[in-house]
Amino acid sequence: MTATGATSATHEVFGGQSGGGAPRPKGGAPRPKGFFTDTTVCIGCKACEVACKEWNQLPDDGFSFTGMSYDNTVDLGASTWRHVSFIERPVPLSGQVAGQGSFSWLLMSDVCKHCQRAGCLENCPTGAIVRTEFDSVYVQPDVCNGCGYCIVGCPFGVIDRREEDGRAWKCTLCYDRLKDDMEPACAKACPTDSIQFGDLDELKVLAGGRLQTLRERGVSEAYLYGVDEASQPGTEGLNAFFLLVDRPEVYNLPPDPVAPAKRNGSGWASMAAAVVAMAAAAIGAVVAGRNGSR
Template sequence: MTDIAPHRYGFFTDTSVCIGCKACEVACKEWNELPDDGFVFEANSYDNTGALGASTWRHVAFIEQSRPVELPSADEGIERWLMSSDVCKHCTHAACLDVCPTGALFRTEFGTVVIQEDICNGCGYCVSACPYGVIDRREGDGRAWKCTMCYDRQRGGLEPACAKACPTDSIQFGPLDELRERAEERVERLHADGHTEARLYGESPDDGVGGAGAFFLLLDEPEVYGLPPDPVVTTRDLPSMWRWAGAAALSLAGAVAVAFAGSRRGARR
């Protein structure tokens, strides 16, 4: 695969060392001056943001995995906690880019996908096109927002705020090819240590979106983390659809022309 940028950069998020501190969420909000989410407390979780959205570009999920016990109390029924800092995937084949009618979305020189808020008209096409449900429109604003991978910081030679703030290096930033090699080595070490459930998600250029610019090491199935198991670029069938639509339009035009010619001949008689 040829990179979509000469020097493509991305995120590798190793969920096996995430401690759920939410430093990435806070750093992201502070740097990007994002509004708060209302501090809604989820009664069944320590998660106070709920999901990625227009004002939450990094979201730390808390997933409790339980084991069956009789009359569990406190944390007796909890087998383990899975924690994962989710973010926009910055897809290689990005459907959001395909459907944007204003050019508000563009591919940067780092291979990331950024929305220009001053050009966005709030149509919402990118929201429905995203296979991960990442992009969202802000209430009271109407425009679409998502992670920029701190494009402004990258242009200044700095790493994104979330990676800078992560105390365990769960979020790693750098050249995508180097991150993939590092991630494969990490999985091999975990397997050698007996964690055979460890797997990578979004790293393969052969997946349905051509590989993600932000990929993950997971300790369970993607669905457990709220991720689609087999994501596909939602605009993959657009070229064939346009070809079929064009052929249908030509056929219809031909039929109309034949009918019109026939009616003229009938009129002459």
């Protein structure tokens, strides 16, 4: 993809009907959509990162060298809605024959999880963050006033505020493309189908099958991260879930995240007790002052 005519070029490259997958039902409410990211087939090409930047016309983040393997993107942020992690492990993967020494690569394309209980959405005081008809979590840029409360509400460190812009930004699940019945740019561009987009219920079946295949082949470490409420009760499941082969921390994912609002009841209870005590102290102080004067 060249810089020249990027807009028209991207529309041609990614536009049109997406190939593969079940035909989409016409009419009626769309079914919940999501991503199944199978990290075992990711080759770290970063086509998803590029496709995302190009389609969404996101500005670049500067060009810097981090020394973190081949990862110079570092993390998800306001202008980075897909991020490929590069993990060099000193241990081989089960069922894998290492070419040289004891070593394995883990590669993962990270993205906004579009949680069932979304910390960002539940914290947003302006109503800028909404759940769309596709069950994705979307920030309306014309409403967001940049208060920053979604940023600390996200247990995955996905959403961020861009300094020059002042508003919070994150993956939209390519809301514009979904409205036109196209799959998100990252999934479209992924050459190995590590990123699979579709109806959530179908993706779950697909992921279960893939997990079984891997285990049969001897990759006993494989497991699904955040596939449903049972596997991640704190978020009640992720609309963008992953197949991983090592602990979540290795991929910079939290092992047991929780939507902050799920647990703020004890905070409110504690505050209620404290303010009642304060009112009692005020009454005591004033009454003692009145009595003392007589």
